[in-house]
Amino acid sequence: MSSTGTIIRIAAKGDGVTADGRHVAGAAPGDIVREDGSLEPGPHHATPPCRHFANCGGCQLQHVDDEALRQFVTDRVVNAAEGQGVAIGQLLDTHLSPPRSRRRATLHAMKAGKGAVVGFRESGSHRIVDLAECHVIAPELFALVEPLRQFVAKHGGKGAVDIELALVDQGVDCSLKNLALEGLAATEAALEFAQDNGLARLTLDQGYGPEAMWEPEQLSVTFAGVPVPFPSSSFLQATRDAEELMVADAKRTLEGAKTIADLFAGLGTFAFHLAGPAKVLAAEAARDAHLACKTAAGISGKPVHALHRDLFRNPLMADEISRFDAVLLDPPRAGAKDQIGRIAESSIGRVAYVSCNPSSWARDAKRLVDAGFKLEQLRPVGQFRWSTHVELTSYFAR
CATH class of the missing domain: 3.40.50.150 (Vaccinia Virus protein VP39)
Structure with missing residues (x-):
């Protein structure tokens, strides 16, 4: 079929835009929009590296090359x-x-069947994409996804758990919100989780504000050689x-x-x-x-x-x-x-x-x-x- 338009730029929300102003999802500059609405990939259309792309709300532009992204x-x-x-x-x-350089991220987790899902939410949805890989967050953060999945499967409640991860001087700071631990065994399991995974700090908010459960030494981030204390959830x-x-x-x-x-x-x-x-x-x-x-x-x-x-x-x-x-x-x-x-x-x-x-x-x-x-x-x-x-x-x- 003959072409009806060429993508000339990417709009603010990630759609490709033709010269006559039409917005096309998943299009890169140089792509051609056919009469049936399908795309003929152009020189700046890239193969998304992550299997979750198009579902996961963490990324919108993995389908474009670095030149188009820049x-x-x-x-x-x-x-x-x-x-x-x-x-x-x-x-x-x-x-x-x-890729894989982001040192802070907010993930979400929820019990599902006998297990749990951990990941970013779908775009425009509360559904959590269960991460099997991630090409944006640092490897030290992604390494916690599977342990978090196992922990939430055993100790999570009915609602979603919010997970804040950050890389600081001492390692990984992990904060869990909307996770109430029931009984001494669950509390001991949380401490074992922190210790087994080498966390720098584990903070839980069980509905009464954040409480540091595990912090062998005070956390810090260093600016110009100056170690600055790092409060939970800091920017x-x-x-x-x-x-x-x-x-x-x-x-x-x-x-x-x-x-x-x-x-x-x-x-x-x-x-x-x-x-x-x-x-x-x-x-x-x-x-x-x-x-x-x-x-x-x-x-x-x-x-x-x-x-x-x-x-x-x-x-x-x-x-x-x-x-x-x-x-x-x-x-x-x-x-x-x-x-x-x-x-x-x-x-x-x-x-x-x-x-x-x-x-x-x-x-x-x-x-x-x-x-x-x-x-x-x-x-x-x-x-x-x-x-x-x-x-x-x-x-x-x-």
Whole structure:
């Protein structure tokens, strides 16, 4: 049959798009859409490496090659800027994290028959895809899937168990939510599970909040040689390679600044790298993360001052920001609308903005540009490989 259209790009949610605007699921740039709706694979159509692709909600883009994936990540960021009329000074190389490099993941588990299923949910569904393989999470995390399957089969309840895994300095941090242990034998089995699998920590939430059941030594993550305590469920950049690149971009663009305000600082991912000789204010709303950053700063002697402050409800005011040489911010997906407004009103001349949402970032970027800033550098980052989730680093100067 004759062709009716060629896929020219990938839309934000992962569908292929033809020149006349039709969306086609599972299509890659260069694919041809036949009259019957079937696809003739083009040069950028790849064979998905994972047997669960198309069912598992963890990945949306395993059917495209790296060139098309890199272009998708780039386009998401560039189009967001251009959509707000923000001119890009220098577009830096797009970064893609390699397979099996994700160091944190949230899985789900549920008893099924005499066994259990463990994995990501299907896209748009509560159904759990029982993982036999995974090409995105680190091998150390995937190694726990089968032991978790056996443990939940024996001790899980009727509902789904939420599993948070993270790689920290001491090994794997495992947190189980919605799992109530009945009796001493079940509690002892949980401790044996942690010990047998070499967990750095096992945390259970049995309906009364998280409780560490196994933690031979206090967990930490290291930033710039500083071990920072790691509270359960704390935020980490998804991959080490992306974190290193983001930090390098921030250090390069803010070089020479003597005082820096790190806003939405978390555990201090950027603050400890930027500190020395610069003095850094690390502002964070989450109390556990704030206290971890404060503790590490006190022990290390690094010039980091940790401030507990909700920047959504109580942003730094323009006069407070004007006391610094530069600002770095890494807000949640909603962006930093009110805080950006105060930055725009200040006399600050340098802003490094790390974002996990190109859309909210572009809105904030326009506010900065309208206030006299120029977007000097922009880097798209795809650390959630084969996902439509895209991140970026950027640098603005007046």
